[in-house]
Amino acid sequence: MSEQEPTRVEQVTKLLNLISGYHVTHLLEIARELGIWELITAEPGVTARELAKRLGTEPFYSEVLCRTAFAFDLLARERDGWRMAPHFDEILGTPDSTFYLGRAAQVHMQVGRDYAEMPRRFRDGSIFTFQDHDAAFIEAVAASLKTLPQILTDVVLPKLPKLERRFADGARVLDVGCGAGWALVHLAERFPKTTCVGVDIEPRSIELANDLIRSRGLARRCAARVMGAERLAEDGAYDIATSFLVVHEIPPAVKEDAFRGVARCLVPGGSFVIFDETYPETDAELRTMPTRFAALAQWFELTWGNRVNTRAEVDALCAQAGLRIADETRYSRFAIIVAEKK
Numbered sequence: 491m492s493e494q495e496p497t498r499v500e501q502v503t504k505l506l507n508l509i510s511g512y513h514v515t516h517l518l519e520i521a522r523e524l525g526i527w528e529l530i531t532a533e534p535g536v537t538a539r540e541l542a543k544r545l546g547t548e549p550f551y552s553e554v555l556c557r558t559a560f561a562f563d564l565l566a567r568e569r570d571g572w573r574m575a576p577h578f579d580e581i582l583g584t585p586d587s588t589f590y591l592g593r594a595a596q597v598h599m600q601v602g603r604d605y606a607e608m609p610r611r612f613r614d615g616s617i618f619t620f621q622d623h624d625a626a627f628i629e630a631v632a633a634s635l636k637t638l639p640q641i642l643t644d645v646v647l648p649k650l651p652k653l654e655r656r657f658a659d660g661a662r663v664l665d666v667g668c669g670a671g672w673a674l675v676h677l678a679e680r681f682p683k684t685t686c687v688g689v690d691i692e693p694r695s696i697e698l699a700n701d702l703i704r705s706r707g708l709a710r711r712c713a714a715r716v717m718g719a720e721r722l723a724e725d726g727a728y729d730i731a732t733s734f735l736v737v738h739e740i741p742p743a744v745k746e747d748a749f750r751g752v753a754r755c756l757v758p759g760g761s762f763v764i765f766d767e768t769y770p771e772t773d774a775e776l777r778t779m780p781t782r783f784a785a786l787a788q789w790f791e792l793t794w795g796n797r798v799n800t801r802a803e804v805d806a807l808c809a810q811a812g813l814r815i816a817d818e819t820r821y822s823r824f825a826i827i828v829a830e831k832k
């Protein structure tokens with residue numbers, strides 16, 4: 491036995507720690523639904539008793555929720571009450587913050603519904619695609635990904651000044667796999683000279699996107715339509731193509747065509763922004779957060795037919811489409827790769 495080998499008891503504890511994540515995921519979502527994170531963010535120091543009175547919740551249940559959240563470093567003590575642990579006021583308690591992730595737990599609870607069928611799918615090799623899921627799932631995903639375009643404009647673009655200037659100068663933007671249209675409206679509002687077109691193969695998402703465009707009064711500059719990226723046939727109609735968590739969702743059988751479709755749509759020198767996860771290429775990346783999360787995504791999206799590509803595979807997809815990697819950066823678990831049409 492090597493000196494570093496963990497003991498049996500340590501391994502039991504590790505397993506319990508892993509299972510804790512399942513329960514804390516539920517706690518995160520229950521507290522969001524009850525308004526607990528937002529109230530503690532607005533009133534640091536609030537006691538569980540006061541919180542229960544204000545939110546109409548059972549006092550002992552509320553006390554236990556706060557103590558459990560404290561046990562897992564989500565809350566900190568303040569006087570005889572509670573405040574959010576550092577940065578969780580933004581991450582969990584401020585829905586319009588760029589860094590809000592308060593709906594991530596809800597998505598993973600939706601994703602978790604697939605596990606019931608997983609043993610059967612392992613045996614028969616069947617798939618149940620993203621688009622096969624019900625409205626509750628599609629809407630939960632859309633709500634949770636709303637901040638990705640904000641992260642692009644607020645955190646990533648300042649590191650990519652050439653691309654930022656291009657948006658500001660009035661780019662014609664294509665958002666590939668636009669989902670519920672959050673990127674379309676965000677980019678159009680942030681950069682008033684742009685026009686933004688979204689395509690997606692999922693019809694309910696396109697309905698949501700067109701509703702959102704109308705509700706923001708952006709119908710003159712934004713549009714969304716049902717279409718697979720692999721069928722894009724316009725020549726040089728766009729300056730920038732964006733994609734948020736889409737490349738790993740494009741069916742492997744059409745992915746090369748999709749990259750070629752996007753490339754065809756771009757003007758020479760146009761940029762394809764790939765905002766997605768890339769699968770770890772080394773054991774070190776596989777065993778470390780946040781790169782490990784991409785491996786977890788490949789696991790929980792396995793039976794959707796998705797393939798989380800490695801960085802080398804993304805390079806190859808770009809090269810065969812006549813795109814060359816011009817720039818790249820990271821944000822937590824995401825790789826942001828900018829490929830330019832030659």
Ligand SMILES: C[S@@+](CC[C@H](N)C(=O)[O-])C[C@H]1O[C@@H](n2cnc3c(N)ncnc32)[C@H](O)[C@@H]1O
Nearest residue numbers: 635667668669690691692718719734736739740
């Ligand atoms: C995880 S969702 C992300 C949606 C959106 N970009 C967002 O950030 O909210 C992935 C999207 O890619 C779309 N998609 C998958 N394959 C596609 C294809 N071949 N062409 C266009 N969209 C596709 C899916 O329907 C889904 O809406």
